[in-house]
Amino acid sequence: MIGTLAYYLPVLVFVCLVMRMLLFVVRQQTCIIVERLGKFNRICYPGLHIKIPLLEAAKPPISLRIHQLEVDVETKTKDNVFVRVIIAVQYRVLSSKIYEAYYTLHDTDSQITAFVFDLVRAQIPLLDLDDVFSRKDDIADAVRDDLKAPMSDFGYEIIKALITDIDPDPNVKAAMNEINTAQRLRIAASEKGEAERILKVKSAEAEAEACILHGKGVAGQRQAIIEGLSHSVEGLVRQTGSTPTSVMDMVLLIQYIDALKDIGAHAKSSVVFVPHSPGNIASINEQLRETIFAADTLKHDS
Numbered sequence: 001m002i003g004t005l006a007y008y009l010p011v012l013v014f015v016c017l018v019m020r021m022l023l024f025v026v027r028q029q030t031c032i033i034v035e036r037l038g039k040f041n042r043i044c045y046p047g048l049h050i051k052i053p054l055l056e057a058a059k060p061p062i063s064l065r066i067h068q069l070e071v072d073v074e075t076k077t078k079d080n081v082f083v084r085v086i087i088a089v090q091y092r093v094l095s096s097k098i099y100e101a102y103y104t105l106h107d108t109d110s111q112i113t114a115f116v117f118d119l120v121r122a123q124i125p126l127l128d129l130d131d132v133f134s135r136k137d138d139i140a141d142a143v144r145d146d147l148k149a150p151m152s153d154f155g156y157e158i159i160k161a162l163i164t165d166i167d168p169d170p171n172v173k174a175a176m177n178e179i180n181t182a183q184r185l186r187i188a189a190s191e192k193g194e195a196e197r198i199l200k201v202k203s204a205e206a207e208a209e210a211c212i213l214h215g216k217g218v219a220g221q222r223q224a225i226i227e228g229l230s231h232s233v234e235g236l237v238r239q240t241g242s243t244p245t246s247v248m249d250m251v252l253l254i255q256y257i258d259a260l261k262d263i264g265a266h267a268k269s270s271v272v273f274v275p276h277s278p279g280n281i282a283s284i285n286e287q288l289r290e291t292i293f294a295a296d297t298l299k300h301d302s
Contacts, residue, residue: 018053021051021053021054022050022051022053023048023049023051024044024049024058025047025049026046026047026049026061027046027061028046029065030046030062030063030064031043031044031045031046031061031064031095031098032044032058032060032061032062033058033059033062033098033102034049034056034058035056035057035059036052036056037055043098043099044058059102062093062098062101062102063093064092064093064095065092066090066091066092066159067090067092068088068089068090068091069091069109069112069113070086070089070164071086071087071116071120072084072085072086073085073086073087073116073121075120075124075125076124076125077124077127077129077132078126078127078128078131079128079129081129081168081169081172082168082169083124083129083166083167083168083169084165085124085132085163085165085166085167086163086164086167087140087143087161087163087164088161088162088163089112089116089143089144089158089160089161090160090161090162091112091151091157091158091159092156092157092159093155093156093157094152094155094156094157097155098155099155100153101154101155101156102155104154104155105154105155105156111154112147112151115146115147115150115151116143116147119143119146119147120139120143123139123142123143124139129168129172132166133166136163136166137163139163140160140163143161144158144160144161147161
């Protein structure tokens with residue numbers, strides 16, 4: 001048994017080697033170019049394939065998946081600011097142009113990088129730094145559109161171009177942050193001043209309204225005093241038979257004395273100048289008519 005295995009073992013090894021040289025498998029989303037004696041022969045797609053040993057050779061697989069290449073470009077803007085831009089280019093091999101993709105370009109990434117450098121350095125110098133940030137999608141679309149035609153001739157489809165980073169010089173970024181901070185502080189100061197102005201206006205309006213209401217209250221008080229004195233004088237005239245003038249003199253004298261008493265009863269009261277002549281009581285009538293309301297106002301204010 002052992003002798004039989006030893007006899008057939010070289011045959012089995014030879015068969016395995018021949019099968020390995022004869023058969024090969026192409027994986028999904030890839031394709032393989034087969035050359036016969038160094039010349040292009042055919043394209044093999046996913047599945048099991050046969051090649052002629054020694055006469056045909058299978059080249060490395062070509063991926064049909066989407067690839068992404070990141071290109072780091074440093075250039076200058078229209079306002080003379082150096083900026084570093086990173087562009088991600090997504091591309092894939094066209095299934096209808098596998099021959100061109102394999103045999104035309106030697107180093108695909110280097111070729112795409114060169115195209116991106118040329119396009120970006122032609123676009124960004126036309127824009128100010130602020131426009132580079134605000135129009136980055138337009139720049140990416142321009143790069144994609146300009147890449148499509150030449151790369152299609154080489155067998156590649158440009159799917160998308162994305163600007164993933166815009167990095168100005170650190171000193172420029174610090175200056176931009178300071179400008180932004182100053183603008184926000186100016187807006188905050190303006191809003192604070194406007195708030196203080198509104199508070200002062202509202203306070204003045206409230207004070208004016210309070211003065212108006214206070215004046216109406218004083219006027220109503222005086223009207224009530226006048227009506228009350230009128231009723232009192234009429235009642236005393238009917239009851240005593242005195243003349244209205246004598247009754248009015250007595251009432252005013254009582255009001256005068258009450259006013260002096262109230263003013264003197266407050267600890268915060270100071271000197272009060274009231275024009276009168278104690279030696280001539282009859283003249284108090286005229287004097288009180290001029291000063292009684294001032295005394296009442298001072299009493300309520302204190």
